Amino acid sequence: MAEKITLGKALNHGLRRALENDPKVVIMGEDVGKLGGVFRITDGLQKDFGEDRVIDTPLAEAGIVGTAVGLAIRGYRPVCEIQFDGFVFPAYNQIVAQVAKMFYRSKGKVRVPMVIRIPFGGGIGAVEHHSESPEAYFAHTPGLKVVTCSNPADAYTMIQQAIASDDPVVFFEPKRRYWEKGEVDLDAPLSGAYPLHAARVVRSGTDATLLAYGPMVRVALDAAAAAAEDGRNLEVIDLRTLSPMDHPAIFESVKRTGRAVVVHEAPGNLGLGAELAARITEECFYSLEAPVLRVTGYDIPYPAARVEEDYLPDLDRLLDAVDRSFGW
Amino acid sequence: MAKGERKAGAVPPSGGGADAPAGGFVQLLTPDGEHLGSVTTADGTTYSVDFTDEEYRGLYRDLVTVRRLDAEATALQRQGELGLWASLLGQEAAQVGSGRALRPQDMAFPTYREHGVLYCRGIDPIMPFGLFRGVDQGGWDANEHKFNSYTIVIGSQTLHATGYAMGVTMDGKTGSPDGEAVIAYFGDGATSQGEVNESFVWSGVFNAPIVFFCQNNQYAISEPLERQTRIPLYNRAAGYGFPGIRIDGNDVLASYAVTRAALDNARNGQGPTLIEAYTYRMGAHTSSDDPTRYRIASEVESWKAKDPIARVKAFLAKQKLADDDFFGEVDEAAKQLALDLRERVLAMPDPQPVTMFDHVYPSGSPELDEQRAAFTEYHASFEGSGH
Numbered sequence: 228m229a230e231k232i233t234l235g236k237a238l239n240h241g242l243r244r245a246l247e248n249d250p251k252v253v254i255m256g257e258d259v260g261k262l263g264g265v266f267r268i269t270d271g272l273q274k275d276f277g278e279d280r281v282i283d284t285p286l287a288e289a290g291i292v293g294t295a296v297g298l299a300i301r302g303y304r305p306v307c308e309i310q311f312d313g314f315v316f317p318a319y320n321q322i323v324a325q326v327a328k329m330f331y332r333s334k335g336k337v338r339v340p341m342v343i344r345i346p347f348g349g350g351i352g353a354v355e356h357h358s359e360s361p362e363a364y365f366a367h368t369p370g371l372k373v374v375t376c377s378n379p380a381d382a383y384t385m386i387q388q389a390i391a392s393d394d395p396v397v398f399f400e401p402k403r404r405y406w407e408k409g410e411v412d413l414d415a416p417l418s419g420a421y422p423l424h425a426a427r428v429v430r431s432g433t434d435a436t437l438l439a440y441g442p443m444v445r446v447a448l449d450a451a452a453a454a455a456e457d458g459r460n461l462e463v464i465d466l467r468t469l470s471p472m473d474h475p476a477i478f479e480s481v482k483r484t485g486r487a488v489v490v491h492e493a494p495g496n497l498g499l500g501a502e503l504a505a506r507i508t509e510e511c512f513y514s515l516e517a518p519v520l521r522v523t524g525y526d527i528p529y530p531a532a533r534v535e536e537d538y539l540p541d542l543d544r545l546l547d548a549v550d551r552s553f554g555w
Numbered sequence: 556m557a558k559g560e561r562k563a564g565a566v567p568p569s570g571g572g573a574d575a576p577a578g579g580f581v582q583l584l585t586p587d588g589e590h591l592g593s594v595t596t597a598d599g600t601t602y603s604v605d606f607t608d609e610e611y612r613g614l615y616r617d618l619v620t621v622r623r624l625d626a627e628a629t630a631l632q633r634q635g636e637l638g639l640w641a642s643l644l645g646q647e648a649a650q651v652g653s654g655r656a657l658r659p660q661d662m663a664f665p666t667y668r669e670h671g672v673l674y675c676r677g678i679d680p681i682m683p684f685g686l687f688r689g690v691d692q693g694g695w696d697a698n699e700h701k702f703n704s705y706t707i708v709i710g711s712q713t714l715h716a717t718g719y720a721m722g723v724t725m726d727g728k729t730g731s732p733d734g735e736a737v738i739a740y741f742g743d744g745a746t747s748q749g750e751v752n753e754s755f756v757w758s759g760v761f762n763a764p765i766v767f768f769c770q771n772n773q774y775a776i777s778e779p780l781e782r783q784t785r786i787p788l789y790n791r792a793a794g795y796g797f798p799g800i801r802i803d804g805n806d807v808l809a810s811y812a813v814t815r816a817a818l819d820n821a822r823n824g825q826g827p828t829l830i831e832a833y834t835y836r837m838g839a840h841t842s843s844d845d846p847t848r849y850r851i852a853s854e855v856e857s858w859k860a861k862d863p864i865a866r867v868k869a870f871l872a873k874q875k876l877a878d879d880d881f882f883g884e885v886d887e888a889a890k891q892l893a894l895d896l897r898e899r900v901l902a903m904p905d906p907q908p909v910t911m912f913d914h915v916y917p918s919g920s921p922e923l924d925e926q927r928a929a930f931t932e933y934h935a936s937f938e939g940s941g942h
């Protein structure tokens with residue numbers, strides 16, 4: 228039965244279902260137990276599944292991820308919560324040097340099926356280290372699957388798919404969308420769900436392709452709606468999987484529309500937009516009516532909250548880029 | 556003692572001989588080959604071994620074999636057959652003693668130097684050669700052999716061991732004499748790493764069935780112990796709430812006895828122990844290193860007198876447990892194994908280049924499939940062109 232729930236609640240339901248379906252799934256992190264996580268994503272789970280399944284850990288990120296590696300080798304499916312984007316770096320070594328490479332190193336004999344959940348991105352007026360978009364660091368590391376959801380329905384299924392996957396998954400949650408509501412069918416079988424590794428056209432159009440993920444999908448949809456009033460029919464693709472990326476879906480769209488604009492919160496320099504621009508240029512050169520444009524955060528540390536609205540890509544900056552694309 | 560009642564903190568060692576560091580260590584076999592029978596530490600724990608004559612001889616055989624394999628590897632590296640080698644010379648007793656104390660069900664997490672433990676786990680000794688020759692990155696089955704991949708990034712594996720040990724508890728495999736235990740190996744340098752300290756915190760908090768086995772070989776490449784710590788390393792355990800104990804790392808009997816006791820405590824539900832095996836790395840850090848730049852010859856000489864193998868040999872001879880025929884046979888067998896290994900290493904084929912695309916993701920990646928196909932096509936285009 229479909230219900231209208233928030234993205235945060237959808238994640239909570241998804242985690243609950245994963246815990247129910249597989250006794251090997253364990254959740255671990257700082258404050259995930261009694262408190263239910265600082266965003267309450269794990270709310271009530273420890274109460275229902277016990278302290279051995281929902282583990283309040285010491286305060287050390289390398290420890291959370293490193294012990295999860297050991298648990299995964301032992302046959303468990305740990306789901307680690309990193310409290311905020313800016314605090315993942317103490318665990319960075321474990322993620323890129325160990326999690327990503329166990330399977331390769333062991334010639335496929337050791338799997339570490341684990342999920343590292345990271346609330347990411349800005350727009351909630353937080354202090355330093357609470358609004359960052361570190362996805363490119365992880366997407367640059369082979370062996371990791373990096374995904375992000377943008378709406379409650381996807382949040383619900385993608386978290387379950389990530390946990391069920393034998394790939395280690397870095398799961399970015401768009402924290403400023405935690406409170407946005409959408410229809411979620413809580414009874415839908417996972418087997419019929421849209422695949423984790425696929426991008427999705429969330430609005431079809433013919434004149435240009437907007438490429439977005441996580442928190443920026445909403446901005447892209449708003450921009451497409453606004454552009455429609457000017458008679459421009461924009462397609463919006465939610466990338467969903469950042470690495471490996473679903474390039475065929477992207478190329479298909481851009482070849483059809485002839486224009487592409489990428490939007491993300493992370494700094495533009497060497498970011499996912501740069502990668503996409505290069506790929507699209509290589510693959511769709513003869514279909515392009517304009518260069519691939521990027522709308523991104525600036526190449527600065529995430530700024531103070533009082534000016535973050537000026538930092539974050541918004542409707543106007545995106546529409547501006549669309550105008551530029553059409554002006555070519 | 557009841558579950559969890561073990562006193563946390565440093566266990567004052569038993570003293571040891573004139574060769575002991577300040578504060579002493581647990582020693583059962585002196586450098587002269589005198590068997591001390593048993594020792595009782597200040598906390599009242601008695602350590603001893605209960606070997607048959609045959610088992611004593613077996614230990615000697617292990618020590619000689621791993622030293623010979625290591626020497627062969629060093630030679631192969633010098634001849635350009637290995638890119639690098641991390642020698643265990645001098646650390647045989649620490650590795651064989653602790654390695655033989657493991658039961659089949661126990662899981663070990665090594666660094667890159669634990670060829671002796673690997674040997675004790677019954678793994679084909681050729682396994683690490685793939686890594687050092689550059690034909691793979693390890694590739695043995697950690698779960699089958701209960702011996703995880705080598706870990707090059709210092710300290711990381713102690714967390715993996717801790718998590719694995721937590722899993723042992725969650726599986727209900729502790730709290731009985733037949734339970735499982737986990738051992739994590741690392742060096743003195745590693746004790747400075749955050750991750751090792753985190754693994755101590757975690758293991759203490761979750762009462763994980765784990766033994767931390769630190770081979771204090773006195774150096775982290777060129778950095779001496781004083782650059783890592785102001786206190787004896789085994790004392791660190793006290794701060795995390797579990798016992799720490801120092802052993803004579805060149806004494807295979809002490810290594811065996813103390814590790815076995817610590818593993819038994821772990822499997823019985825009594826939580827972690829830190830063992831500091833006080834030893835010395837006789838060779839270079841790795842084949843890339845020049846130890847004459849940072850340590851003096853007399854120091855190396857003084858450690859030669861504490862050789863882990865010579866003392867077992869002296870003991871066996873004194874006790875008439877073995878004669879020259881036996882020693883000769885052991886040497887010969889070790890040599891044969893080494894020569895056999897050499898042959899196999901030289902015959903190790905380079906991997907097919909295209910296999911570098913394998914095993915990146917358990918569920919595969921269309922992206923990579925494309926790159927693999929392009930790679931194959933590109934290389935095929937040279938075929939027959941004399942390229």
Ligand SMILES: Cc1ncc(C[n+]2csc(CCOP(=O)(O)OP(=O)(O)O)c2C)c(N)n1
Nearest residue numbers: 668707708709742743744745772774775776
């Ligand atoms: C995180 C990290 N930093 C640096 C190195 C380079 N390195 C390799 S071995 C080593 C020294 C390790 O010393 P120790 O832990 O005492 O172990 P040992 O090699 O003496 O057995 C260093 C610095 C590394 N492998 N990993």
